[in-house]
Amino acid sequence: MKIGYKILPALFLFALACRNEKKEIVKSLDLYLPSDLEVTLWAESPLFYNPTNMDVDIKGRIWITEAVDYRNFRNDSATHLYHAKGDRVMILEDRDGDGRADTSKVFVQDKDLIAPVGIAVIGNKIIVSCSPNIIVYTDENGDDQPDKKEIFLTGFGGLDHDHSLHTVYAGPDGNWYFNVGNAGPHVVTDKSGWTLRSGSIYTGGSPYNTKNNGNMKSDDSCVWVGGLALRVQPDGKGLKVVGHNFRNSYEVIPDSYGNLWQNDNDDEVIACRTTWLMEGGNAGYFSTDGTRTWQGDHRLGQEAFTAHWHQEDPGVMPAGDRSGSGAPTGIVVNESDALGSDYLGMLLSADAGRNVIFGYHPALHQSGYDMGKREDLISSVLNSNGNYVWHDTANNKKKESWFRPSDVTIGTDGAIYIADWYDPVVGAHRMDDSVGYGRIYRIVPKNKKLTAPKIDINTTEGQIAALKSPAINVRNQGFTRLREKGETSIPLVQPLLKDDNPYIRARAVWLLAQLGAVDEVLKNPDVQLRATAYRALRQTGRDMLPYAQAMIKDTSAFVRREVIISLRDWTYEKKKPLLLELIKQYDGEDRWYLEALGSSLQGHESDIYPEIVKIFGEGKAPAQWNRKMVSLAWRLHPPEAIPALASRAGDTTLTVQDRLAALTALGFVNTKPAAEAMLALSKKNMPDISEAATYWLAFRQSNDWVDLLDWKALDMNPYYERKLAKMKLKKQTILDKRQPLDERRFRAQQMALDTVGGQLLIGMAEEKTLPEDLLPIIEEKIFLNTDPTIRMQAGKYFKHPGSDKSYSIPDMLLLKADVPNGKTVFTTRCSSCHKLGDKGNSIGPDLTGIGKKFENAALLDAIVNPSAGIVFGYESWLVNTNDGATVFGFLLSENKRSIVIKDVSGQKHVVDKKNISSRKKQDKSLMPDPASNNLTEKEISDVVGYLKSR
16 A cells, blocks of 8 residues: 555545456447446537637536637638637537537637637636736626626737646635746736746747747746746736746646646657646756756756656656656546546546546655556547547548547536547647537436536525535635635534545635634644645745644654745745754655755755754765765755765765766756866766766756866867868868869768768858859769758758659558558668667657557658648757858757757757857758658558557
């Protein structure tokens, strides 16, 4: 039994026992789900189109945001459904109670709504998330028409972009929670005048997302990065970051305990994940300051998922469940037992890329949560094994991989509702369905009718019923009304502390805290209720010192970690004695606890380090440190720890893993002694350590250690520099028309066949300095270059011998794939840049599992038209320098002084901005088109068959 299970209520233990029994999976409506549930088609177009998000009101109606005008800059309004007056918010209702919507109406259509991806109905306020704005429409008279429109907050990046503003949820504390993706910058001032500033290196995905940068400081002096989870008061004041450094978490949702849950995705097929979000957590997508991609920080020997989410970096929270390929979207916690006790507490995560709603039963583990076993709640593919089912429509056959769940929510009736944006593609900022078809499914227990209760919010009974509702934003209405009554509500709410449903007990705790009657819950035997009571008290503005002093010796690490988090903004003098006591109780293994300590000690690492040495390491050589001392030194890595870290890194009595961890900590100390210690370790006769130390030196010279050593004297890349010097001499020759033509042609041929020389020729073509009399020989030879990047980019500037060749995707779909030949073609033509399983290279995106994410047509399109949807981080840049060099590849990082480009061989080039004569983002993918790769239609079909077979 995992740590934490024994403290769960009896109802949860019963549910856990039920889940040990294997459920039969049945098929209904061409969807697979457990045999004790049934699914019905609740609504479909033309009642609404392209559903991106949904919410439930107190009447049990479903509200939908449409994205008909999604990607108008790419889609032709003559062939795609288009709303010239802007996108709409729709209200759907099942008036006759037969389990299917029979009416729909337009609540609002607004030109300010361009592909909104978030909606919340909180009382008479309808909050729509549509970058750059959170818009609040108020229906003051209840006629389902907005009487007032307010731009609640503005300044978010991501106009007409998926990586933008997402849904607002009313938390159990009465505040509003929402999130925004990494299409920044986000510069937002709340209604009290406090300004958030957040950004990263990410651009692209739309013509509006062209400028962004990391290392921006907000008014709290913190550097927040990438996608964010945010909290704000309903009056627009008190904007606060509660988590950051996501890529594009589609939703961040609070449960009734105040826990935050999120899924996050990337175009890398290995990278999707679902996790609990610790308050203030760094999710680890970019470097800590947002100036580098994960590829830029990918270290020697690191597995890609670990590197992707910076899991071996101090300051980053655990990644949670690694769900693999996909495109996660909506997320919700089912806090109702209407579907049966087995589904109470299930975290539901929609994945449009995998055609599935995943289910989790997270459980307390150490001071955080273990996600438990992931299961398929409902899917269009049998057990997600890639065996697609076929669905007959009125017009033709469509693969059921068109099931693209964009959102999942719980109705007031306790049923699960799933919005399906029916489309053949997901990702790459595209929409291929021209008619905007959409569906909503409803999941209920088999042979049981669920009905939406009638709630009169003006009565006490209705307010209690609203507070107990399965629908998250409906609960807020009961909470607000009962809070407004003040102390008279206490006897009404206290009985809820004994409710059979643990989530209702948690809601009572939040309300009682704001009514001044929650102190006794701090002694409750339920760990989660104690933690919730402490969280709730923090929101009341009380002096937390007495409560912190009382809770620092709690038997639960989960509760103690909550105390640690609460100390972050206290003065060091005030929190030091409390933190020292909490440090003494650290077990040396709990990463959540360790990250909470690091967060609360930020800026005071040097102050606390001597005290920690006294507790865990006094009188011991660094090699003799226990796990507590080792991990604290790794996480805090103050300058005072440099000698000890260097000693551990160079001590051959330790395991290589322990020595590399010490080296990593050293790599995060931004002082000259740390750089000098790393330099010394690079020169030791210890292959593992010296190689890793050399990596750190080469890596840090372009960012945090740029001013710490004389990098020119170190000559970190002599091989490339020598080859570049030779190619520059050849370039000088071909530009000198006084030289014989045959000599110039010979040198041009050598350059065209060389990787560095080919880059120089492309740079010259871009700047239009290439002599025309050499074009024939260059065109003849450059497409024979061994570097596929050179061959691909050459197609933009030179005439390809096979440039007239065309490919027909419809014809290729009719070909029968030869899987063994596809494997051969992939191995010989593709694996030099792409990994598949444990084979191949990580130059381009990892293709492991891509056959589950995309159907045949989409895979064929990606090969035939590689530049149609370029994955972020794999856009190509061409940089020319003042001294005549050309660098071509991926932009890994950028700061005020330099940029880092990784070429197709994996070589990283640090380029001083002062030395750049031109830089241009290329419109073509680094992946060569099939003509450049000399592929036939049959070979392409075979490769797709091979990918699907995997």
